[in-house]
Every structure is written in structure tokens, then in C-alpha cells.
Amino acid sequence: AQSVTQLDSQVPVFEEAPVELRCNYSSSVSVYLFWYVQYPNQGLQLLLKYLSGSTLVESINGFEAEFNKSQTSFHLRKPSVHISDTAEYFCAVSAYQAGTALIFGKGTTLSVSS
């Protein structure tokens, strides 16, 4: 079975500061990894994904995440945040085999203030 641990429940930062949201996973098999973002009373939107290939993946709005197999981590980073990045962020994992749904972490609330 797989599990996800998001190490910070809340991360407050000032606008234009860098941010890192930490995610560790546990699995006995190879995995796919995802970051989703959720705004209040909305569904989840896919931010970025790691399926295979380059371990550094990027989103269109400046976020990036790096798959580190030895550390079983998939931390999310952004060099300069905006007020509009304030949201809940969820890390998710699925096993590299058919039939396994996404398993989510408990989420990290990113609060960006001016």
C-alpha cells in the first residue's frame, strides 16, 4: 500500500518570497506522483505530475517539483509567490500498476500575504 505525508499543515509566506511545500511518500512499488491545488469550495486542479523521465517537472504558473527516489520525496517549490497562490495544496501518489487510485496527503495551506 502507498501513503503520503505532507510535512507542513500550514505555510505562511510574504509575497515574492520563495516557498517549498514538502511531501514524502511510502511505497513498496514504483509510483506516479502528483500535486493538486484546491481553492475554497472548489474541486482539485492538477498542478503538475511525475510519471517518468526527467525528475524535475514544472507547471505553467512557475511551480516545480523534483522526484527524489532515494529520499522518497516530491517537494513543491516556487521561487517567488503571488497573493493568488494562496490555496490548499495536496500531494498524491498512485502505484505503477493498474487499478490503483490516487492516495492523497492531508494537504498544506499556503497563505501568501503582502
Added chain:
Amino acid sequence: EAEVAQSPRYKITEKSQAVAFWCDPISGHATLYWYRQILGQGPELLVQFQDESVVDDSQLPKDRFSAERLKGVDSTLKIQPAELGDSAMYLCASSLRLNTEAFFGQGTRLTVV
């Protein structure tokens, strides 16, 4: 852009009543998921369909919850009877096939009073 449609967006019901949620996945997506998200928590899988077949319903409280996906397209999740602890966001998601990224609907916010 194709989206996962869910209705209703909000539902208030009294405990012991029956309630149902509907989901229409992105066209062509064979895999459909129902997740429950309690406030302040991550989504937890209730049931997963591949076409019209249930792949995983191990976390579905089958004494009161039921889900179906007749014809392998849209899906209905039912709770009968509803309990206070069922208050949560119910999220439907679909993916092109098993094990690829899931696309989520806006969710149904259920409040049981």
C-alpha cells in the same frame, strides 16, 4: 475545455434522510472515482469504477452508501440514511484509464443537520 460535471453543488439534508449525488465524467474517460473530503483533510477514496465495473469499494460504508455507473458513463452516489458524520465535500473525478492523472469536478458540499 472538457470538465467533470457534478450536481448539486450544495445539499442540506436532515439526518436519516436519503441523498443522492450525480457525476458526469469527461467524455471518453473509462475510470471514475468518488472521493470524500472532510473539512481540513485530503480526499479519501470511496469507490473506483472501470467502465461499469467496480474496481475498488473497500472504503465505501456499504451499510448506507451505494454507487452505480450504469452503462459506464455517468454515476450516482447515494447515502441512505444520512448521518451527521457524513457532512463533507463529495468529489467525483475521472481519468482516461487506470493509473493516469485524475480530473476533478467542483464537488458537492453536503451538510447533514
